[in-house]
Amino acid sequence: MKTGLSFSYVARNLYARKLTTVLTAAGMALVVFVFATVLMMAEGLRHTLGGTGSDSNVVIIRQGSQTEVQSTITREQANMVESLPGLATSPEGRARISREVLVLVNMPRKGSGGLANVVVRGTTANGLEMRPQARIVSGRQFRPGSSEIIVGSAMARGNVGLRIGDSIAFGMRNWDVVGVFDAGSSGFDSEIWGDGEQMMQAFRRQAFSSLVVGLRDEGSYTGFVEALMRQPQIKADVKRERQFYADQSEKLANFIGILGKTITIIFSVGAIIGAMITMYASVANRTREIGTLRALGFRRGNIVMAFIQEAALLGFVAGAAGLFAASFMQMIEISTTNVQTFSEVVFRLVMTPGIAFQVLLFSMFMGILGGVLPALQASRLEIVDALRSA
Amino acid sequence: MSALISIRSLGKTYRRGNQPVPVLLGIDLEIAAGDYVSLMGPSGSGKSTLLNLIAGIDKPSSGTLLIDGVDIAALPENDLAAWRAANVGFVFQFYNLMPVLNAFENVELPLLLTPLGKAERRDHVETALAMVGLADRMDHYPNELSGGQQQRVAIARALITDPTLIVADEPTGDLDRQSADDVLNLLDRLNGELGKTIVMVTHDPKCAARARRLVHLEKGVLIDGGGEGH
Ligand SMILES: Nc1ncnc2c1ncn2[C@@H]1O[C@H](COP(=O)(O)OP(=O)(O)OP(=O)(O)O)[C@@H](O)[C@H]1O
Numbered sequence: 282m283k284t285g286l287s288f289s290y291v292a293r294n295l296y297a298r299k300l301t302t303v304l305t306a307a308g309m310a311l312v313v314f315v316f317a318t319v320l321m322m323a324e325g326l327r328h329t330l331g332g333t334g335s336d337s338n339v340v341i342i343r344q345g346s347q348t349e350v351q352s353t354i355t356r357e358q359a360n361m362v363e364s365l366p367g368l369a370t371s372p373e374g375r376a377r378i379s380r381e382v383l384v385l386v387n388m389p390r391k392g393s394g395g396l397a398n399v400v401v402r403g404t405t406a407n408g409l410e411m412r413p414q415a416r417i418v419s420g421r422q423f424r425p426g427s428s429e430i431i432v433g434s435a436m437a438r439g440n441v442g443l444r445i446g447d448s449i450a451f452g453m454r455n456w457d458v459v460g461v462f463d464a465g466s467s468g469f470d471s472e473i474w475g476d477g478e479q480m481m482q483a484f485r486r487q488a489f490s491s492l493v494v495g496l497r498d499e500g501s502y503t504g505f506v507e508a509l510m511r512q513p514q515i516k517a518d519v520k521r522e523r524q525f526y527a528d529q530s531e532k533l534a535n536f537i538g539i540l541g542k543t544i545t546i547i548f549s550v551g552a553i554i555g556a557m558i559t560m561y562a563s564v565a566n567r568t569r570e571i572g573t574l575r576a577l578g579f580r581r582g583n584i585v586m587a588f589i590q591e592a593a594l595l596g597f598v599a600g601a602a603g604l605f606a607a608s609f610m611q612m613i614e615i616s617t618t619n620v621q622t623f624s625e626v627v628f629r630l631v632m633t634p635g636i637a638f639q640v641l642l643f644s645m646f647m648g649i650l651g652g653v654l655p656a657l658q659a660s661r662l663e664i665v666d667a668l669r670s671a
Numbered sequence: 672m673s674a675l676i677s678i679r680s681l682g683k684t685y686r687r688g689n690q691p692v693p694v695l696l697g698i699d700l701e702i703a704a705g706d707y708v709s710l711m712g713p714s715g716s717g718k719s720t721l722l723n724l725i726a727g728i729d730k731p732s733s734g735t736l737l738i739d740g741v742d743i744a745a746l747p748e749n750d751l752a753a754w755r756a757a758n759v760g761f762v763f764q765f766y767n768l769m770p771v772l773n774a775f776e777n778v779e780l781p782l783l784l785t786p787l788g789k790a791e792r793r794d795h796v797e798t799a800l801a802m803v804g805l806a807d808r809m810d811h812y813p814n815e816l817s818g819g820q821q822q823r824v825a826i827a828r829a830l831i832t833d834p835t836l837i838v839a840d841e842p843t844g845d846l847d848r849q850s851a852d853d854v855l856n857l858l859d860r861l862n863g864e865l866g867k868t869i870v871m872v873t874h875d876p877k878c879a880a881r882a883r884r885l886v887h888l889e890k891g892v893l894i895d896g897g898g899e900g901h
Pocket residue numbers: 665666685686687692694712713714715716717718719720721
């Protein structure tokens with residue numbers, strides 16, 4: 282049994298006050314835009330770092346070192362890991378293990394000025410084969426045993442802006458950029474890759490930073506980890522490669538999220554007050570109409586519901602507008618320091634259905650919060666008083 | 672005829688601040704089912720107040736008010752709302768149509784409180800609008816209709832749920848002579864053809880003369896035509 286005012290009655294009342302509705306919704310949409318953008322930033326970061334690497338690779342770093350840059354692994358430890366069961370082998374029979382060395386190198390940021398800490402990864406033939414997602418998109422691969430480097434596409438595009446033919450100095454040597462690679466918008470795109478042994482010489486390092494191991498199959502992970510833990514020579518932290526980089530996004534993503542939510546809550550107070558003023562005006566303008574509806578037999582509850590729905594719809598409209606505007610932010614790429622690794626990371630803002638849903642819900646909630654008091658006021662009127670009003 | 676409306680020493684006192692304002696002072700009145708009563712009297716005499724009490728949108732301060740045997744003042748609020756929806760049709764001086772709804776939707780409004788389905792509602796609304804001569808104006812909005820047409824839509828709305836009682840507070844107060852006549856002719860038909868009991872407040876003796884019975888109110892008391900009628 283239907284016992285309420287129709288949705289179209291609610292919607293048309295909102296539409297009848299076009300200008301007020303648009304202005305109020307614009308204020309709310311601004312808050313929604315900020316909120317959505319922040320969520321998209323956090324999501325973009327997670328998306329980028331979480332999409333780095335593969336589940337069939339394992340990253341090994343020294344226990345407690347958190348990042349590859351801070352970790353050291355000796356040659357002996359590396360040889361021992363190579364002999365463990367569960368490793369994949371290349372068609373030529375080499376064990377799938379890449380001994381990698383990572384250093385942070387300061388490079389000037391173009392537009393904003395300042396310095397970016399760029400990850401320079403010394404890798405191996407194995408390392409390249411284990412990351413098939415990193416494809417050369419221009420120029421060519423670096424030659425092993427040379428001072429050639431390739432740069433991730435984000436480093437080629439973004440603030441750092443390296444180009445093929447550039448020669449850059451670090452580790453008391455000049456390195457020639459010979460190619461640009463794209464790793465599917467993952468964290469690798471923010472790195473510079475070159476020959477591992479060359480880099481160890483240049484930086485006068487004896488130890489590697491991390492080991493990347495290819496598993497025979499994804500299921501051999503547990504067996505491999507257990508075997509590794511039994512070795513007395515090494516105390517290591519082990520994670521699947523994808524998880525390893527995903528975990529590096531958490532601190533910054535959470536920070537962005539908390540900051541964004543704080544700002545959003547503060548702004549939303551203004552938006553809720555705006556919605557409230559609009560809804561009070563709506564009630565005041567329609568006092569006689571409310572009295573009429575009550576006389577016809579609609580209950581106080583029907584009136585409350587109609588005004589709450591109107592406020593929720595106002596919020597929904599604002600949410601949709603804010604979301605629409607925010608969707609254009611997907612074109613924006615952010616280059617910043619990952620507080621967890623102190624290294625430069627470039628990511629694009631990402632909209633997901635989850636974010637859209639969350640933001641619309643939030644916007645409707647703002648509307649409803651603004652609408653509750655006016656709706657209660659509308660329902661509290663005595664019928665005869667409401668009918669007597671102009 | 673049995674009395675549809677039975678009023679005994681009905682009193683109504685408003686409060687303005689902490690000052691009591693007595694408006695109705697012991698009204699006795701019986702209105703038979705099918706009667707057509709017009710309520711006259713000077714401004715401020717309490718006509719609207721009495722009509723509102725009969726229509727169940729205001730509560731008496733003293734006395735009894737039975738409608739079809741129901742003591743409506745004793746009904747809980749939501750029951751009273753349901754009672755109004757089922758038993759009373761309202762016609763207001765300023766029509767009180769919903770500006771955002773077209774004629775069809777305005778007339779349909781009270782049916783949203785009934786279990787009727789969409790198709791049945793459509794049938795009812797079309798019949799009612801045809802009866803008031805506005806079948807061709809169904810999709811017009813109130814601001815696209817003349818005052819007289821709006822009042823006819825309001826009458827269609829008042830009769831859509833087939834209530835026993837129709838209350839009208841100065842239904843022609845805002846209309847020109849011709850439109851007023853149209854409205855009064857309609858009320859005649861509601862009373863004569865459909866057997867609706869009508870209570871109408873009016874200032875205009877010509878209007879009042881259209882009713883079967885005249886009741887005169889002055890300073891909160893009936894001075895003429897009260898009691899059980901003729
Ligand atoms: N809600 C209220 N609060 C206080 N006083 C009221 C209220 N409603 C009506 N009154 C007073 O009661 C008296 C009678 O009002 P009512 O509206 O019944 O008169 P009326 O006969 O319909 O007059 P009119 O012809 O001008 O419409 C008036 O003095 C009015 O000011």
